[in-house]
Amino acid sequence: MISQPSLVDLACEEIKRLIANGDLGADERLFEPRLAAQLGISRPPLREALRILAAQHIIEQTPRRGYRVVSLSQNDVDEIYGLRYVLEKFALDQLIPKLPDADFHDLEETVTRMWDAARNDDAVGVFIANRDFHLTLVAMAGHRRLQQAYSTLMDQMQLYMSRNLSIEAQTHGGLLEGCKRHERLLESLRSGDAAAIAEAFTAHGERRYLPISAAQASIW
Amino acid sequence: MISQPSLVDLACEEIKRLIANGDLGADERLFEPRLAAQLGISRPPLREALRILAAQHIIEQTPRRGYRVVSLSQNDVDEIYGLRYVLEKFALDQLIPKLPDADFHDLEETVTRMWDAARNDDAVGVFIANRDFHLTLVAMAGHRRLQQAYSTLMDQMQLYMSRNLSIEAQTHGGLLEGCKRHERLLESLRSGDAAAIAEAFTAHGERRYLPISAAQASIW
DNA sequence: CAAAAGAATACTGTCTACATTCAACGTCGA
DNA sequence: TCGACGTTGAATGTAGACAGTATTCTTTTG
Numbered sequence: 001m002i003s004q005p006s007l008v009d010l011a012c013e014e015i016k017r018l019i020a021n022g023d024l025g026a027d028e029r030l031f032e033p034r035l036a037a038q039l040g041i042s043r044p045p046l047r048e049a050l051r052i053l054a055a056q057h058i059i060e061q062t063p064r065r066g067y068r069v070v071s072l073s074q075n076d077v078d079e080i081y082g083l084r085y086v087l088e089k090f091a092l093d094q095l096i097p098k099l100p101d102a103d104f105h106d107l108e109e110t111v112t113r114m115w116d117a118a119r120n121d122d123a124v125g126v127f128i129a130n131r132d133f134h135l136t137l138v139a140m141a142g143h144r145r146l147q148q149a150y151s152t153l154m155d156q157m158q159l160y161m162s163r164n165l166s167i168e169a170q171t172h173g174g175l176l177e178g179c180k181r182h183e184r185l186l187e188s189l190r191s192g193d194a195a196a197i198a199e200a201f202t203a204h205g206e207r208r209y210l211p212i213s214a215a216q217a218s219i220w
Numbered sequence: 221m222i223s224q225p226s227l228v229d230l231a232c233e234e235i236k237r238l239i240a241n242g243d244l245g246a247d248e249r250l251f252e253p254r255l256a257a258q259l260g261i262s263r264p265p266l267r268e269a270l271r272i273l274a275a276q277h278i279i280e281q282t283p284r285r286g287y288r289v290v291s292l293s294q295n296d297v298d299e300i301y302g303l304r305y306v307l308e309k310f311a312l313d314q315l316i317p318k319l320p321d322a323d324f325h326d327l328e329e330t331v332t333r334m335w336d337a338a339r340n341d342d343a344v345g346v347f348i349a350n351r352d353f354h355l356t357l358v359a360m361a362g363h364r365r366l367q368q369a370y371s372t373l374m375d376q377m378q379l380y381m382s383r384n385l386s387i388e389a390q391t392h393g394g395l396l397e398g399c400k401r402h403e404r405l406l407e408s409l410r411s412g413d414a415a416a417i418a419e420a421f422t423a424h425g426e427r428r429y430l431p432i433s434a435a436q437a438s439i440w
Numbered sequence: 441c442a443a444a445a446g447a448a449t450a451c452t453g454t455c456t457a458c459a460t461t462c463a464a465c466g467t468c469g470a
Numbered sequence: 471t472c473g474a475c476g477t478t479g480a481a482t483g484t485a486g487a488c489a490g491t492a493t494t495c496t497t498t499t500g
Contacts, residue, residue: 005283006452007453007454031482032481032482033480034481042454042456043482044267044453044455045453045454047483048268051228051268052272063225063482063483065463066482079365083363083365083369086306086307087306143299145296149303149369228483262486263485264486265483267452284453284491285451286451
């Protein structure tokens with residue numbers, strides 16, 4: 001059963017897009033009347049959308065002083081990466097027992113996309129494929145709350161990165177190198193060997209998680 | 221700078237209270253007009269509150285069919301406990317390096333409260349003290365997003381438990397036994413020895429996390 | 441008697457409008 | 471010239487009303 005999305009849902013997506021595009025910068029205030037007019041909706045549905053985004057830590061609200069786009073400090077980035085690592089590790093732990101019956105199709109598709117984009121030097125394409133790879137991986141764990149928490153975290157990072165850094169500057173070690181690491185991780189998953197998976201995952205994330213400067217935030 | 225809480229905040233708290241009290245049962249629909257009248261506010265602030273609670277997975281929304289209190293299946297309980305374990309473990313990892321400079325005052329206070337309540341056979345008091353112990357512990361890690369995720373999870377469990385089970389039935393091993401386990405965990409934290417902490421934490425959570433039936437959900 | 445269709449009711453989604461509060465700017469005084 | 475106070479303007483917090491849609495009950499037909 002499908003239904004047309006409500007204005008609230010549309011507003012959420014559109015505001016996230018505005019932030020990702022850089023139309024709304026870090027620390028920028030969101031004025032309800034202006035934004036409502038810009039989106040062509042009235043304030044009530046917009047306000048509900050803002051509440052949702054605030055709950056996801058994409059914007060923050062201070063009473064009587066409205067909403068503003070969050071600006072991530074170095075500490076914030078460290079927090080996000082640290083939590084992301086833990087959640088993805090947990091996802092793998094949950095996933096490993098299920099691997100024999102797992103369907104790798106979706107995961108393979110993202111890796112294929114990643115290779116294609118990398119060969120065309122399409123950094124944005126690699127970026128998106130990478131994001132989808134990890135979201136798919138976590139989704140395979142079959143843990144709804146985990147998936148939810150993880151994708152919220154990814155959203156926070158993604159919005160920040162597309163705002164502050166050129167994608168190219170964030171691809172440590174080159175596009176093709178990153179593809180290879182994901183390929184290896186996928187292979188280890190196919191093997192189902194827990195030790196190999198742990199190793200591939202650690203190698204994959206080696207330079208990315210744990211003390212990492214905000215300016216060096218990596219897309220992987 | 222202080223400011224009076226908005227109706228949205230008040231509505232959030234009140235609705236959570238209604239659920240905890242059992243006035244709103246699992247799977248029960250939340251009718252906006254009725255609820256707004258009951259709370260003495262109009263629908264717009266109520267709707268914003270509902271959006272927030274939905275984002276916290278305390279209620280769920282289906283388009284054009286309103287909101288309903290979530291009902292937790294056994295699988296949901298397993299999910300929450302699993303994630304809670306991972307997050308609290310991560311909190312300890314983050315906390316250990318900071319232990320030499322840590323202030324245990326707040327933590328000690330919750331343990332004191334727990335003992336007092338246990339001696340008076342006050343299961344609800346123990347329940348609350350236990351909750352505060354873990355929230356305080358996680359807060360000491362100094363990781364805002366972690367703390368946020370953790371307390372959201374605790375809310376989900378707490379609301380469910382106070383709805384479905386008598387507190388007494390959930391205190392595995394007796395009230396005093398639980399106090400002792402927390403006391404030991406606190407002692408290990410004071411020692412600062414990582415191995416001892418890990419052991420105390422595992423012993424503390426032994427029977428609680430991982431395959432646990434919904435009916436057996438424990439307060440610890 | 442049961443099932444399906446239609447009508448009535450009630451709830452959600454959305455909008456317009458009003459009250460309240462905060463922040464910035466200008467003015468007045470020291 | 472600098473600081474403080476008051477005023478003004480704009481944005482947030484809230485309320486009430488209307489339109490559209492789902493659900494339920496009743497009625498009618500097979």
